[in-house]
Amino acid sequence: MAKKYHITTTVNGDEYEYLCEAQQTLLDVLRDELQLAGTKEGCATGDCGACTVTVDGTMVCACLVLAVETDGAKVDTIEGMANGNELHPLQRSFLELNGSQCGICTPGILIAARELLKRNPDPTETEIRYWLAGNLCRCTGYDKIIRSVQAAAKEMRGA
Amino acid sequence: MDVRYEAPQTLEAAVALLAGATAPAKILAGGTDVIVQMETDLIEPSLLVDIKKIPELRQITAENGGFRIGAAVPGMELMAHKALNKAWPGVLDGVKLIGSIQVRGRASIGGNLCNGSPAADSVPPLIAAGAIARIIGLKGTREVPVEQIPTGPGKTSLAKDEIIVSFFLPARPPHSGDAYQRFTPRTEMDIAVVGVGVNLTLDNGGTCTAARVALGAVAPTVLLVKECADALIGTKVDNAALEKLAAAASAACRPIDDKRGTKEYRIKIAGVLAKRTALAALEVARKN
Ligand SMILES: Cc1cc2nc3c(=O)[nH]c(=O)nc-3n(C[C@@H](O)[C@@H](O)[C@H](O)COP(=O)(O)OP(=O)(O)OC[C@H]3O[C@@H](n4cnc5c(N)ncnc54)[C@H](O)[C@@H]3O)c2cc1C
Ligand code: FES
Ligand code: FES
Numbered sequence: 001m002a003k004k005y006h007i008t009t010t011v012n013g014d015e016y017e018y019l020c021e022a023q024q025t026l027l028d029v030l031r032d033e034l035q036l037a038g039t040k041e042g043c044a045t046g047d048c049g050a051c052t053v054t055v056d057g058t059m060v061c062a063c064l065v066l067a068v069e070t071d072g073a074k075v076d077t078i079e080g081m082a083n084g085n086e087l088h089p090l091q092r093s094f095l096e097l098n099g100s101q102c103g104i105c106t107p108g109i110l111i112a113a114r115e116l117l118k119r120n121p122d123p124t125e126t127e128i129r130y131w132l133a134g135n136l137c138r139c140t141g142y143d144k145i146i147r148s149v150q151a152a153a154k155e156m157r158g159a
Numbered sequence: 160m161d162v163r164y165e166a167p168q169t170l171e172a173a174v175a176l177l178a179g180a181t182a183p184a185k186i187l188a189g190g191t192d193v194i195v196q197m198e199t200d201l202i203e204p205s206l207l208v209d210i211k212k213i214p215e216l217r218q219i220t221a222e223n224g225g226f227r228i229g230a231a232v233p234g235m236e237l238m239a240h241k242a243l244n245k246a247w248p249g250v251l252d253g254v255k256l257i258g259s260i261q262v263r264g265r266a267s268i269g270g271n272l273c274n275g276s277p278a279a280d281s282v283p284p285l286i287a288a289g290a291i292a293r294i295i296g297l298k299g300t301r302e303v304p305v306e307q308i309p310t311g312p313g314k315t316s317l318a319k320d321e322i323i324v325s326f327f328l329p330a331r332p333p334h335s336g337d338a339y340q341r342f343t344p345r346t347e348m349d350i351a352v353v354g355v356g357v358n359l360t361l362d363n364g365g366t367c368t369a370a371r372v373a374l375g376a377v378a379p380t381v382l383l384v385k386e387c388a389d390a391l392i393g394t395k396v397d398n399a400a401l402e403k404l405a406a407a408a409s410a411a412c413r414p415i416d417d418k419r420g421t422k423e424y425r426i427k428i429a430g431v432l433a434k435r436t437a438l439a440a441l442e443v444a445r446k447n
Binding site: 002003005021022023025044045046049052058059060061063064065066068069112131133134135 | 161162163164166187189190191194195197198199207209211233235258259260261262264265
C-alpha cells in the first residue's frame with residue numbers, strides 16, 4: 001500500500017479533507033477525488049493552461065502542483081467564479097461574444113483573465129495577449145477571447 | 160510507485176533527509192521540471208524533499224550593496240522586486256522568459272540552474288552577473304560561482320546531500336549594465352535556440368573596464384566565454400569591438416543539430432545575438 005497523506009485544503013471557500021498519494025497532482029485530486037471537474041486537463045505538462053487555478057492567490061497550473069503541497073492552502077477554481085446563479089461578467093461576455101467554443105480551454109482562460117483584471121482593470125490588447133500566453137486554445141483563434149475579456153473589463157470598470 | 164513527501168522547515172533537516180536517503184531522492188522547488196519529469200516517467204524518485212518551507216530559500220535580502228536571492232523564490236516574486244529589477248535587468252530578462260505566468264508563479268532560478276538544461280534562460284545572465292551560489296550539505300557550506308555548477312545536460316556538480324540555498328549578486332559599480340536575449344522562433348513559450356547574457360561596466364569616458372559574456376544553448380552547458388569579454392574590455396564597444404565579440408561567440412559554440420536549429424545556424428545566430436545583447440547592456444550601463 002502506498003503511503004497516504006491527510007490533506008486539508010480550502011477550495012472556493014469550503015474546507016475539504018482528503019487522503020492522497022505524494023505523486024498525485026492538484027489537478028488529479030480536484031477532478032477525481034473532490035469531483036470538481038471544471039478544471040480541465042489538456043496536457044498535464046504545464047504547456048496548455050487549461051488547468052489554471054490559483055493557490056494562495058498565485059496563478060498556477062494545477063497539473064504542476066502536487067496535492068500534498070496544498071495542505072493548509074487556499075485554492076480557487078472555476079467552480080467558485082459565479083456568485084450563486086449569477087455569472088461573473090467574464091463568464092457572461094464569453095457566452096455572449098463566443099469566447100468559448102469546445103470549452104476545454106475556457107475555465108483556465110477565465111481564471112487567468114480574472115487574475116489579470118484584478119491587477120490591471122484596463123489592459124491593452126497586447127497586455128491581454130501576453131498575459132494569456134500560457135493558455136492555449138485550438139478553436140477560437142483567440143480574437144473572440146480577447147474581445148470577450150475587453151468587453152468584461154469595460155463592464156467591470158463601469159464604463 | 161510509492162513516493163514519500165517531506166517538507167522540512169530547516170536547512171539542516173533537509174540535508175539530513177537527502178543524506179539519509181537510501182533510494183533515489185529529489186529536491187522539489189517549484190516542480191515545473193520535477194513534476195513534468197515524474198508525469199512523463201523520466202524520473203521515479205522515492206523521496207521528494209520540498210524545500211519551499213525553508214525561510215532562507217524564500218527570501219530576497221540586501222547584502223553588501225548587492226542582493227542575496229533565495230534559490231526557491233518563484234519568478235513572479237523576483238519580477239515584483241523593484242530594486243532587483245533596477246540593479247540587474249538582464250537577470251530579470253532571463254527570468255521573464257521562463258514559461259508562462261502560471262509557470263513563473265512556481266519556477267525558481269535554483270531549479271532552472273539545477274535542472275541542468277543548457278537552454279535554461281536565467282542561467283546565462285546569472286553567470287554574466289558573476290552570481291555566487293551558496294551551497295549547504297553535510298560537510299557544511301560552500302560558495303561556488305554559478306558557472307561551476309552545470310556539468311552537462313541534466314547534470315550538476317552538487318553532491319546528493321547538497322542544496323543551493325541562495326545566490327549572491329554583487330554591488331554594481333557606476334555605469335554598469337546587463338542584458339539577456341534569446342533567439343526563438345516564437346516570442347513566448349519556447350526554448351532558446353541561442354541565449355546570450357552580457358554584463359559590462361564602463362569608466363567615466365565610456366571605455367569598457369569589465370565584462371562577462373555567457374552563451375546558452377550552444378554547448379552541453381552554458382558557457383562563460385573569456386574571449387567574448389576580452390573583445391569588449393578596453394574598447395568603447397564600437398563596431399570593431401562588436402565584430403570581434405561576434406566572432407568570439409561563434410567560435411565558442413559547440414552546438415547540436417535539432418528541430419530548433421542546425422549547428423551552422425546556431426553558430427551564426429550566436430554572433431548576431433551577442434552583438435545585439437552587448438548593445439542592450441551598453442544602453443543600460445550608459446544610463447547608470
Ligand atoms: C510549460 C513550460 C515552459 C517552460 N519554458 C521555459 C523557458 O522558456 N525557459 C526556461 O529556461 N525554462 C522553461 N521551463 C522550465 C522551467 O520552468 C524550469 O527550469 C524551472 O526554472 C525550474 O525551477 P523549479 O523551481 O520549478 O524547479 P524544480 O522542478 O522543483 O526542480 C528542478 C531541478 O532542480 C533541482 N533543484 C531545485 N531547486 C534546487 C536547489 N535549491 N538546490 C539543488 N537542487 C535543486 C531539482 O531536484 C530538480 O532536479 C518551462 C517549463 C514549463 C513547464
Ligand atoms: S493540463 Fe496543466 S497546463 Fe495543460
Ligand atoms: S474553445 Fe476549444 S480549446 Fe479553446
